[in-house]
Amino acid sequence: MRGGPSVLGIVLAGGEGKRLMPLTADRAKPAVTFGGTYRLVDFVLSSLVNADVLRICVLTQYKSHSLDRHISTTWRMSSLLGNYVTPVPAQQRLGPRWYLGSADAILQSLNLVHDEQPDYVAVFGADHVYRMDPRQMLAQHIDNGAGVTVAGIKVPRAEASAFGIITPGSDGTQVERFLEKPTDPPGLPGDPDRVFASMGNYLFSTKVLVDALHRDAEDPHSVHDMGGSILPMLTARGQAQxxxxxxxxxxxETSVQHGYWRDVGTLDAYYDAHMDLLSDRPAFSLDNRRWPIYTHAGPLPPARIVAGGIASESVISPGCVIRGQVSRSVLSPGVVVAEGAVVQGSVLHDNVRVGRGAIVRGAILDKNVDVPPGAAIGVNPERDREFYTVSGNGVIALGKGQPVR
Known part of the structure; x- marks a missing residue:
């Protein structure tokens, strides 16, 4: 940060994202498209860059080609000022093995920390949808003299098994316990039906991080994970807040949008987060010029609604051509909806084509899916389950270029 303490950003982007299949069949989870023109990784990178964290390493591993390409072509910083956002693939620096977990990923990449010699290291996840000003978190971290500060958000206790759960001490900031995805955690004092969930964003004092990683590497019983290993260790030592x-x-931000954060690790969560974009006063707005979300804007013309086409309560990206009816949907660049076609409550990725008279309802179609004229998706649940992936809440998902039956 200019004129202040030096912060190195490390973004953990090596996750396989199995629960988002088929969207992750051919790409890393952080490379999945969101909101029409963005990739999931753009949200964390935008928060860091907007907060003047301008030296960022993105640790990649699983099917990372499209993620590496997106970062390399989109996230170009000023080399004159020594700023950068760079993908860092697994390099087997400590032996012939890939990353054993998120903590091992950073351990194997400590050369990045040693090269920069930062005062603090921001270790953030790459697959959540939110806006955040990390400078405010850093200010608390410095003021309190913490070894690590973990960002927490209050969620219903019934959802605790999906997150790392933080039990704060009596002062409200000291971490008393850190439980990784517990089935029955205690509620918050005075609010027993809610818990503090870890957002997967951590700020470390550099020496504390390096020492913890080396201690963890020596533990043969460790899972070498930030939430499962490092945070419990530092909590036990009284260094976590x-x-x-x-x-x-x-x-x-508006009052409606304040505190928005979504873990989009499942098809249902991914779909619901898209629906959050569509109201007149959306829970999350992609349009905030004071804290923008950055991405690559390709050389596409403006969207066109022609020949009696209709679009309502939708996000329509450049290059789209709508001749049919689109409602409560998110369309990525290059989508074509032909005459008589109906698209309702759906998320269509790049270059999807919906043929004349076809129907698409409650679906996620990955890029290059071609819906033939007269075809129907989301009309016959039994048939959909026979041919496509269907989530617990009934969202239908087709992978990249998947044929429509």
């Missing part, structure tokens, strides 16, 4: 995400205020 929690930062309440509700205290974070991003320039340009």
């Amino acid at each position: 929690v930062y309440d995400f509700d205290e974070n205020h991003v320039p340009g």
